[in-house]
Amino acid sequence: MELAVEMRNITKTYPENNLRANDGIDFSLRKGEILCLAGENGAGKTTLMKVLYGLESHEKGTIRIRGNQENISSPLVANRLGIGMVHQHFMLVEDFTVAQNVVMGIEPRKYGIAYDLKKAVSLVNEAIAHHHFSIEADMLVRNLTVGQKQQVEIIKMLYRDVDILILDEPTTVLTELEIEALFSSLKQLAKRGKSLILITHKLKEIIAISDRVVVMRQGKMLGTYETKDVNEQQISALMMGKSISLSIKHAKRTDESQPVIECKKITVLRQGQERPLLKDLNFTAYSGEILGFAGVSGNGLGVLEAVLGGFIPVFDGKILHDGNDITNIGTAQLRRQGLAYVPSDRLQIGSSLKASVQENIIVGESRSFRKNGFIDQRQVTKHTNDLLEKYSTKGTAQMPIGTMSGGNIQKVILAREIERYQDYIVFSEPTWGLDIASSQFVYEQMASLRDKGAAVILISSNLDEILTISDRIIVLYRGTRVASFVGDEARNLSKEEIGEYMLGIRKQGASHV
Amino acid sequence: MSEKRNPTSKNAFPTLKESIGSLLIVLIALSGVIILSFLLSKTPSKTLRYFFLGPLQNAYYFGNMLNGAIPLIFGGLGISLAMRSGNFNLGGEGQIYSGALATTLFALYLAPLGVVGAILALFIGAFVAGGLAGLSGYLRMKWDTSELITSFLISNAVVLVVNYLIAGPFMDPSTSLIATRKIPESFRLPVLLPPSSLSTALFFALVAVIIVHIYLYKTKSGYQLRMTGLNSRFAKYGGINTRKFIVLPMFLSGFLYGLGGGFAIYGTYFSSIKEFSAGMGWNGLAVALIAKNKPSMVIPAALFFSYIEAGARSAMLHSDVTFEIAAIVQSIVFFLISSEVLFTLFEKKRRYS
Amino acid sequence: MKKIISMSLLFGIVLSLAVAAGNMEKEIPNTPSLSVLVYIAGVTAGSPPYEALAEGATEFASENQNITVKVYEAGFNQAQWEEQLTSLVATGEYDLVLTSNPSLPEICASIGKKFPKQKFVITDAFMEGNPQIRTYLFNQYEQSLYLGYLAGLVTTSNMSHANKDLKIGFIVAQEYPLLNKHMLPGFLDGARMVNPNIELDFRVIGNWFDANKTADLATSMKNAGVDVFAAIAGGAAQGLFKVAKEQGAYIVFHNSNEYKNAPGYVVGCGSMEQKKLTKEILKNALSGTIEYGAASIVGAQDGYLGFFADDPAYTNNLPETIRVQFNAFMDDIYKGKIAYTLPAL
């Protein structure tokens, strides 16, 4: 079969830490196939693809594109060779429209210098229609959901006529339905002869979409397999060197369960928009249970997170904590009243990347760490080191947290929030971008908190996650509660069923509370 | 994404490394000065001798150089505080000027109170200046008005108002200088290095550096201020009242400028002379930027700045250099001093070796 | 580490070479009987009186063997003057400091305390009784008086750009006591000797260099009915010349001959004989006849103030009637026949 890409003996070392991210990798991509590049965080997958895309240089090895040896020195060269990459973090200008983002760099012109904005819209609309995407070229990127933004990224590449497309963890930010839509588009593309590489560590997706799977671990390549010949357990074993399955024991609400957080008919309005972001939302989070909120993005999960975090005020309704009114008291007050909260955006909100680990640990800390009125650095460092050890996080108290890996940053955030929790804790997208081992760790922490009697609120667009660990599930659709499931009902729920509620196709009657 | 990094690869002595890097830049900058003086002066060697050694020539020049660093230290600290919190204070000129005037006027009024009066007047001056800067902070907190621009505009207006007050209602009729009356002898700080004008204000400046350092790194409020500056969304999430840390750092920034003005009066000028502080605000800003907003680095940065100024002045006094040439030389030093790349080049070299 | 060492070494070599070279450069040994520092409290550029001071001193030095002159421009920051001048005096190189500015006596007196042998002569200033200081104050009230008189004659005339509004204007860079207390009142008093109903429109630019703002101000004054202007504005006066030329207005100028800047529109220039005074002071200094401690006010009567009446720009552009009237007035001024009381400073 014809090879689209052939990489031989690629070696790449990061000079900053002498880490050999790619160690003699041999990699090939067939024309028209979907190939998954699998591995844990830090296995060197992204590095390999950055080398292919011209974003990183390599010390050793050769790259052949469609049989010809090439020196890919920049993304521009890669584009010219028909290689495109969709990054994990979107490279989109929020204030520009879809079309303007897509055509950037190869804008259609009129009179030689002017930007033909209309033509850009029509060209991009054509491309969108051609690939059956659901966006429109003249939409402002700012107003798009994450799934739609990803479509923009893909269209951006397809518009450049790439026939080798690299997608870096494309599903981390997508909902179940968006993933389905994405996968069907990707299959369409493969059918038309495009060759695709998906970087991922999600086993189910590998099985669902790929023709072949390449597994990497710690900078080395372990092998290339036909997907039909391997199963999830085998891949997982290869990726981690051992087999892990995600399972968490569920708990039932007992008579001892106390209401901790009660939301009574909360409504959030946005100026200039008719439809409220949240409307008459009622729920109670009880001690000793994990309450999961599911929903397609843009349906109020983010707003609920912001309300619970105290970032935006509610227009109407009341929030009670242990019976005390905590409506609209602001983050600082909420924190003082016992809010523990792991935010979805761990890099912008959950941590301060330039600050040291210990400075990240003591934010809003109720313990004073003070001696004679000053912060006692030694006590802080000791506390931080204790936590790093307890949560088996690699790093030192003094290093800037931004130099840690994503998984370790999340562990630091978890450590901080879990240590300070009093009776309830909010988790939003807690395993976003984490590998299986780290996700398992997070779930275990959540379960143990629950078992200790905490009211755990989980907000997640990841259905697997919701179904795996929630004791009770509430589905949000267009800012309102459309369904809730308790106990066995929640456990036996199928993804398809819950998906119908999330899409607003089905709605529960008033009997469910 | 980010690969695992080996934490031990971080240099154990970042401060040592950084200070060596700064030293290198200073050396390169000064070499630039040497080249320039050969180009611009008819007696380059004489010019250079006075430029480099002039400030160290005798106690008088040396003392005046140190004295020149005092307001720069206060200004540099003030700007550092504001920048650390993510705010920009472009109003140093007006703040230092108004602080000095308020200190002078209250020192005259409170003369009977002795030391208490002196301290009181100093703080009133600092509060006035702090209030002006704090106003910019308040506007940003309230309506998100750019504090960079408002502090600049307020300062420009305030300078004019202070000019009016000095030349108008508070002018000392007994002198031909456009200045207020002189503060009582008992309020003047002792001279350290006669005949230079270096006064004990220097110690207060050093104390201010220590206090600001302790505040930023050892107190909860300082910690919260830095967190707000590094990432205000994180700070808010962590329960820090970020709105407070828009107004407070601006206030403190102006407060320090005001103190700088006050100490300039107590130590050097003894009366508010019209436009006496012109340029001090901007120079304080440059000092803070050179010091990369680190309080401890403000001292060497201010000394360096003052040394360059004193050197230029000395070259002007003793050779054919005019102050326009001195300005050109200073600008070249500025250009080079802030080149991050010289740091990084140097760091990379170390890494690979 | 090597890099730092080599860099510092290199720097060290350059520095020591420079210093060594500096030491080798032998200063010509000359021992004049008089060494004078001319301290310009500002910059010479754009300031005719300062230019005259510097020129007078350097000219005198070139004409006389046994005197050396160093001109030092101090810049506009008053607060730095004392420190700078102290530095200069501290070198002990100068027998005499010659300077000019109303603010200087205080500063010199204070420096003089530290250096009791140092002598100062200050023009354009007034201080009596300090044994180290001799001052000369130009009678700017007087100059403003006769320029104001000329302005009054022009504004009441039927010259082509004169109007009936009886308004004259004065644009200044900044306000300062001598200006507020001598020049402005003098100018108005002079004009009112022609017609007591004349009004003065007085405006401030705010600095010495924003000539475009001067132009805007002059335009607005012209719109308000001003037809004769005076200005103490340094470089910013350029804006006034422009407006006069383009929109038609007359200018009387203090202290120097500026007819050429707007021929036909600058109708009169006063003279301030700073150069003459400078040379006389230096001559007295050489002969040791300066009366330290004394202060005098010098004016038209003793030839230190005057009017450029011979310039063709004056004779050709002003109507005969006005010139006759004004020349007669000037004669009286020179003879001390015009009675006025000099306001206190």
Next chain:
Amino acid sequence: MQFTIPMLHSAITIMTPLLLASMGGLFTELSGMLNIALEGLLLMGAFCSIIFSYYTASMILGTLLGIVCTMILSAILASVTLNLKANVFITGLAVNLFASGMTVVLSFALFANKGVVVFDNIPPLPLLGTPELAKIPILGDIFIGHSAFVYLSWLLLALCYFVLYRTPFGFRIRATGLHPEALSSLGMRPNRYRFASFLISGFTCGLGGALLTLNLGAFVPNITAGKGWIALVVIFLGNKKPIGLLIAAFIFGLADAFSNYAQGALNIPSDFILAIPYIFTLLAMIGSSIYANKKGAIES
């Protein structure tokens, strides 16, 4: 009241150099760099334009050469800032210091004069507009009879809008400020666009500076007198939009013109009157942010 029309006319004169400088500053601002050096660039433009006009005996040629010199200075600023990764604020201050020193040193070297240099061969700037146009009531009095620079600045403003919002180059400049990685991920270099925007700053400041000196036929040291800083204020007050610049520059121009006229009419100390433009601009700044705040309240 009778001064309203001349005041408006004067406001347009005053705003023109500000508008020109702020247009260039807008490009650097949008590309993500705070351009403190506008003041120094204006001064360089002012000096070079007039000396070249003097030597070439052509104002147009002189202005063009002056613009080239200013662009060279801004290119140096850009390369030190971008290539040596220097702090843009310090390098900007350095350019201001450099320009104020260099213009005087050069003026001394060329004309043996460190002060005002008057150039006799430079005629006054011609004022444009036909008598018929000037007869249009009110509008004619306000908008007709300015120098070519005024109308050129309006044309340039339209061009500025066109470039920023209707050309690929403008979109890339804006993208550079908004999300530089988006550009580099597509193989474009953000620093190239930053460099270009510095050059544009040099261009408009060169032109703005030329207006300041050619208007007078003379060079006065420090003639810019803070106009570069006000141009920076104009960028912020104008909300970083071309049309906003026009409004903001006009607001300042009007305030300044008002203070000029008020000096003759109001009997308050001159220092207070000179402070009017700053206070008025400050109020406008606050007003516009209150408005923007109300408009964009509550973001999710």
